[in-house]
Amino acid sequence: MNVLITGAGRGIGLGFVQYYLNQGANVWACYRSDASLLRKIDNDNLTIVRWDVVDDQSTKNVDILSAELDLLINNAGDYGPNKQQGQCLDSITPESMLSVFDVNCVGPLRVVQKLKDKVIAAKGKIANISSKMGSIEENSSGGCYAYRASKVALVMVSKSMAVDLAPFEVRVLALHPGWVKTDMTSHNGLISVDESVSGMADIIENIDQYSPGTFVSFDGKVIPY
């Protein structure tokens, strides 16, 4: 099994790397700025690739990937400015909106455009890591303009990908990892990286139980758009 994960240098992405290596998969771990934790992993099935999802130059690394990709996990993400100070109605800026959107929504789209032929060749799966903060129905607290807007847009992009790639037997879901103890939550989440990753991996394994483009939480619950 060949798996590629973006944003794999730390947090949930690094957890996915460890999970799929433990399953015996060949893993391409893509990092942006720091591969030091990845380099500590001693496993011949691991290939470390520098890939910034907003930088088209990074994608020349695609050539070193295998011809077939069974699973692509678009995990790289950016919260953007601090919730209290930077993303309220009065403080959010166009620059923040656009830069967070570029990482969280356009980034996965760029990656899929580059790799879709390899996923099609394997009749593989694509998991786009969104967030429950990207559910319109579940938004009762407002704010977080950049992060929420980028993640709801990723859910829509996932649905279109699911429709467009279904004729090639490629399955696509948007996933919510839970509130996870990582740098993004200042390690104040409710669940560990391992719990989040094993829950999402179960969903990916059983992807055919969900209709294409469904938005699913790590615990298997379907999240309303």
Ligand SMILES: NC(=O)c1ccc[n+]([C@@H]2O[C@H](COP(=O)([O-])OP(=O)(O)OC[C@H]3O[C@@H](n4cnc5c(N)ncnc54)[C@H](OP(=O)(O)O)[C@@H]3O)[C@@H](O)[C@H]2O)c1
């Ligand atoms: N933690 C949670 O509770 C939670 C909840 C809902 C959704 N999520 C989503 O889950 C995913 C992983 O989050 P996390 O908690 O593991 O966050 P994290 O600890 O902040 O890690 C984010 C990862 O994304 C990478 N990244 C950021 N911008 C990138 C870019 N332009 N190109 C490539 N990689 C980039 C970071 O690389 P650098 O090391 O170079 O910065 C880092 O590896 C994100 O999409 C996040 O939105 C997390």
